[in-house]
Amino acid sequence: MARTTSPPDPKVLDATPARGYSSDAAGLGRLRAGAFVAPALALIAVFLVFPALWVIYLGLMNYRLTGIAAAEPQFVGLDNYLKALTDPGFWNSTVLTFQFVLGSAVIGQVVLGFTLAWLMRNRRGALKSVVEGVVILAWILPSAVVAFLWVALLDRDSGTLNAMLGIPGFAWLLDHPMLSIILFNTWRGTAFSMMLYGAALGNVPPSHLESARLAGASGWQQLRDVVFPHIRGHILTNLLLISLWTFNDFGPFLLTAGGPENKTEILAVYVYKTALQSGDLGYGAAISTIILLINLVVAIFYLRLLRRRR
Amino acid sequence: MVRKRSIGVVAVLTASALGLAACGQSSGDGGEGGAIELTITQNAIAGGKNAAAADHIANWVIPKFQEAQKAKGKNVTVKFIPSGVDDEQYKTKLSLDLKSGKGADVIDIDGIWAGEFAEAGYIKPLAEVAGPEADSWEGWQQIPEAVQGLATFNGKKYALPIGTDGRVLYFNKTLFEKAGLPADWQPTSWQEILDAGAKLKSSGVPVPIQINAGTAMGEATTMQGVLPLLAGAGGEVQQDDKWTGASQPLKDTLGLYQKVYGGGLGDPRLQQEAKGRDKSFQQFAEGKVGILLEGDYFWRGVVNPKTGVAPMADRDQVVGYAKIPAIEPGKGIRGQDFVSMSGGALRTLNPSSKHPKEAFELMAFTLSPEALKEETKDGNVRITPRSDVNKEILAGEPLLTFISEQVLPLTAYRPPVAVYPQVSVALQEATAAVAGGTAADQAAAEYQKKLEGIVGGANNVAS
Numbered sequence: 105m106a107r108t109t110s111p112p113d114p115k116v117l118d119a120t121p122a123r124g125y126s127s128d129a130a131g132l133g134r135l136r137a138g139a140f141v142a143p144a145l146a147l148i149a150v151f152l153v154f155p156a157l158w159v160i161y162l163g164l165m166n167y168r169l170t171g172i173a174a175a176e177p178q179f180v181g182l183d184n185y186l187k188a189l190t191d192p193g194f195w196n197s198t199v200l201t202f203q204f205v206l207g208s209a210v211i212g213q214v215v216l217g218f219t220l221a222w223l224m225r226n227r228r229g230a231l232k233s234v235v236e237g238v239v240i241l242a243w244i245l246p247s248a249v250v251a252f253l254w255v256a257l258l259d260r261d262s263g264t265l266n267a268m269l270g271i272p273g274f275a276w277l278l279d280h281p282m283l284s285i286i287l288f289n290t291w292r293g294t295a296f297s298m299m300l301y302g303a304a305l306g307n308v309p310p311s312h313l314e315s316a317r318l319a320g321a322s323g324w325q326q327l328r329d330v331v332f333p334h335i336r337g338h339i340l341t342n343l344l345l346i347s348l349w350t351f352n353d354f355g356p357f358l359l360t361a362g363g364p365e366n367k368t369e370i371l372a373v374y375v376y377k378t379a380l381q382s383g384d385l386g387y388g389a390a391i392s393t394i395i396l397l398i399n400l401v402v403a404i405f406y407l408r409l410l411r412r413r414r
Numbered sequence: 415m416v417r418k419r420s421i422g423v424v425a426v427l428t429a430s431a432l433g434l435a436a437c438g439q440s441s442g443d444g445g446e447g448g449a450i451e452l453t454i455t456q457n458a459i460a461g462g463k464n465a466a467a468a469d470h471i472a473n474w475v476i477p478k479f480q481e482a483q484k485a486k487g488k489n490v491t492v493k494f495i496p497s498g499v500d501d502e503q504y505k506t507k508l509s510l511d512l513k514s515g516k517g518a519d520v521i522d523i524d525g526i527w528a529g530e531f532a533e534a535g536y537i538k539p540l541a542e543v544a545g546p547e548a549d550s551w552e553g554w555q556q557i558p559e560a561v562q563g564l565a566t567f568n569g570k571k572y573a574l575p576i577g578t579d580g581r582v583l584y585f586n587k588t589l590f591e592k593a594g595l596p597a598d599w600q601p602t603s604w605q606e607i608l609d610a611g612a613k614l615k616s617s618g619v620p621v622p623i624q625i626n627a628g629t630a631m632g633e634a635t636t637m638q639g640v641l642p643l644l645a646g647a648g649g650e651v652q653q654d655d656k657w658t659g660a661s662q663p664l665k666d667t668l669g670l671y672q673k674v675y676g677g678g679l680g681d682p683r684l685q686q687e688a689k690g691r692d693k694s695f696q697q698f699a700e701g702k703v704g705i706l707l708e709g710d711y712f713w714r715g716v717v718n719p720k721t722g723v724a725p726m727a728d729r730d731q732v733v734g735y736a737k738i739p740a741i742e743p744g745k746g747i748r749g750q751d752f753v754s755m756s757g758g759a760l761r762t763l764n765p766s767s768k769h770p771k772e773a774f775e776l777m778a779f780t781l782s783p784e785a786l787k788e789e790t791k792d793g794n795v796r797i798t799p800r801s802d803v804n805k806e807i808l809a810g811e812p813l814l815t816f817i818s819e820q821v822l823p824l825t826a827y828r829p830p831v832a833v834y835p836q837v838s839v840a841l842q843e844a845t846a847a848v849a850g851g852t853a854a855d856q857a858a859a860e861y862q863k864k865l866e867g868i869v870g871g872a873n874n875v876a877s
Contacts, residue, residue, distance in 0.1 A: 169509045170527070171832040174534035260683070261693075278683055363630055364686030365850055380506045382839060383530075 156396065162389035169383030177386065184390035194391060196366060197374040198398075201351060203282060204289070204370050209350035212290030214343060217297025222327075225305045236298070243295030251358030254288050258359075277360055281368045285356040292355065297342055304338035305331070337410060344406040348399055371395050450490045450769050452776055455508075455518035459498035466714075466721040466794045468496055471780075474788050479779050483772070490772060502632045512536035515766045519773040520780075522576065525564040525758045526633070530832040532567045538765045539570040544774035553781055556800040560827070564758045567830060573762035574781055575799040580754045580821035581642050582735045582813075583607070584706045584713075586698065590734070593617035593704070600736045602743055602751065604646070604670055607705065611679040614704035621681045622704040623674050624694050627845035628685035635685075635845055636838040637755055637828070638707050643667040645753040645826050646740040651837060652829040657869050659862035659877035660855075666741055668844060668854035675849040682849045692723070699724035707738065709757075710796065713813045720793050735813055737821060747826060756825040758799075797822075833869060840864040 132140070163184050167177040188194045220239065224232050242250070257264045260275040276284050308331055316326045332339070354372045362369035362377060369377070371391070379388025454471060458464035476492045483490040495518050497504055505527060511517030513536065523531065531537045540548035549571065554562070557575060565573040587597045593613040601607045607623065614622035626639040641651060649663025658664060674680040684690045684697075695716045697703045706712070717726040717733060726732060738753055740746030746753040761780065767773045779785060786803045790796060795811040797818055798804055808815050828834060844861040848854055866872045 168534075169506070169513070170530035170534045170536065172533045174509075174513065174530075174536075255689075275683055277688075278686055359688070361630060361688035363628075363688060364683075365846060380510075381502055382836070383509070 159389045159392050159396070162386055163393045164390075165386045167386040167389070169380065169385055171383070173386075180386070184387045185394070187387060188391055188394060193366065193369070193374065197369050197371045200282065200368065201370040201372075204286060204353075204356070205347055205350045207282070207286035208289035209293070209346040210343065212286060213293045213297045213346055214339070216290060216294045217342075218301045220294070220298045221301035221305055224302065239298055240295045242291055243293065247355055247358060250292060251355065254359055258284060278364050281360050281364060285359060285368050288359060289350060289353065289355065293346060293350070297346065300338060300342050301335070304335040308334045340406055340410045344403060344410075347402055347406070351399060351402065352395070448489055450488065450772055452490060452492045452520065452769060452773055453495055453518035454492060454520040454776065455495040455497060456522040457497045457499065457501060457504040459496035462498035463723065464715055466718075467789070468494070469721075470789045470794075475780055475785060478785075479776055482779070483775075488772070492776060500632060509534075509536065512764065512766075517764050517766075519764050519767040519769065520777050521762055521764055523573070523760050523762060524633075525575070525760050526828050526830070526834060528565065528567050528572050528760060528762075529830050530835065532572055533832045536765070537572050537762050539572055540574075540763060540774070541571070543763045543765050543767070544770045547771075548774055551778055553778065553800060556802045558801060561758060561799050563827070563830075565760050573760035574777055576759040576761050576781070577796055577798050578756050578758040578822070579709045579711060579797060580756050580817040580825055581638055581707065581709045581738060582754065582817065582821060583738055584698070584708055585734045585736065586701060586704055587732050587734045588701060589614060589617070589619050589704050593619065597734060599734060601739045603739055604741050606739070608673055608677075608679065610705065611674070615679060619704045620702045621684070621694075621697060622679045624680060624684070624698070624703050624706045625671065625674055626685070626691065626694075626707070627671055627675065627682075627842075627849040628690070629839065629842045629846055630686060630688055631691045632842070633835075633838060634691055635842045637757060638709060639671075640667060640841045640845060641755045641826075641828065642707065642738050642753055643670055645747045645755065646738060646745075648740070648745050648747055650747060650826065651834075651841070652831070653876070655874075656876040657837065657865055657874055659865055659875040660858035661877050664861070665854055665858045668848045668857050671845055671848040672854045676851065680849075685846070685849045695724040699726050710814060710817050714794065714796050718793065730812075735816065750824050752824055754821045754825040756822065756827055836868045837865060840868060
């Protein structure tokens, strides 16, 4: 598990003949190697690169879902992008998205996932199976089912949570909408972090921990000085993946539909509402392009941190 | 090299996040052995939204139509594609289907979408798709002028009208009795509605008045909230080619919202919830809502004891209805004492249908007198487009007789122009602001500003 999600090994990335490594370890030759990767590259081109370019193109048009602008869209240059920069709705969504990512991915899933993995690291038997089973179940259930469960949990009139706490009428989704979707997404996505850290902790040499204990290191000192240095790459890779996933997550829409009064209108929801519900495809595409750029920046930030590992 | 590689990884990761892809289902293509496959879609689903309509198509229309075609020597199979979502989502799905040349052969749409769909080229005049028999269909003679207008855009018929409707105030007679209000309540001014609300409140009714507000309810806010009230205040959303900005009627309308939601007569929270409208239905059925402004769909499809989504077994005894009064007698549009708004659904042809002639036959078949009578029997009466059918079926239905005799003569229609849905959203946002505590005049001013952006400048707006 750890191996498949580990960060790319820098040694492999830097493999150049000048350093004495062979650039053609498999002995395939340029042409045959190309033939092997061609199908994958073709799929990426058709389903990823082309749509991304198409979105950039659409962002330059006044394209709409219906009406005259659907039949004869006009080129409007950078108007959509300039509009986004002055659109309070867009900035509101951007700020909300960062709150959502910070709260549910960086803090919620990483901390909870690591804590679970740490507590379960030496356990065997029923407790471990049950905990892992429950956490993973939250991850693999279909979104629509999960959303329904959470609406039933948080509903202000007949919700399970209010019934358990004895506070009927407390409107979680209206009074604490951001907190609700952060908890929701933490619950939903913790399994991935837990499994990744679980595998990573297995790679920490027990002898190092043993030496640290003999030297009198406290639990926190062991974590800080032995465990974290060993799994730094895993932490960063995990952060990269779940930050990007959460940034583009549409799940909260099923809970709050972006409301009340746009308080949970994260960027993915904002694009959906703009492009598909209001039919402004051109503007929606422009915002999507900006999201793409933000994602690039986030990813480069993490990848730079990763490379400093050496 | 490292940099290139990492940017490549990032590009893949991020590109996969962007999805503006259109997905639709393909229309059936029989073709083999002379078999013709047709599909028909509505925002209706067995056991859910508009269940009666879905059952009618599946259990009556399809077998009967296939039988009739077989008698003519044609092997036609028809498939119903159900849907049970909010109207806005249904519209999005249809737009994407039609844009990509897919979708069912026969499609139900809301009349108000006709303009924007036609301008986008998603639907075409019937005669162009199905041939001249579309214009010579026998049913046209039975359909009143105003109802035909729903299906007409730029002078051409783009669809067959399925019917029309009207909006009234519903009230719970049991709650009214407790509050000391009459069972035959008919307010003649807005103040009387507010007074009734206050009495209901002091008798312990949790939600005395429900008038849709906010964006979560979509067009239901405009059609069952803003527009009937605006008409009652003597205003129209568009008048003589100018859009109405922050006019006095609009301020009065938003002012009523303020009195209801700021004065504790309504539940502002319900207007914000993602499924607020469904919940308001549920609460009415549970006897928690005193007065509710809705169309006849509410009577037929929501509290209907048999097929409603929030059925009330004692609907006929408990649910009362009254005309929507003007702000004061004689102050409504055209100097009326009472007002309403009407719309209507349409049934249209997919221009990319492979069998447009047969699809039109199917469409016409669903609106034949026999099909309409079958559809409306057993408590599913609605106002059909055909006068000949209405005469027979409305007789035993008190609410629909009330609407067709007393409400339709004083009703009004939305402007059938492509930009209307955007204006509608701006109106919904204005009500959301007021229900959330913004002053009515300020919300009206903000609406005017948005309106100017939507309709192309201040020249097209009158205040």
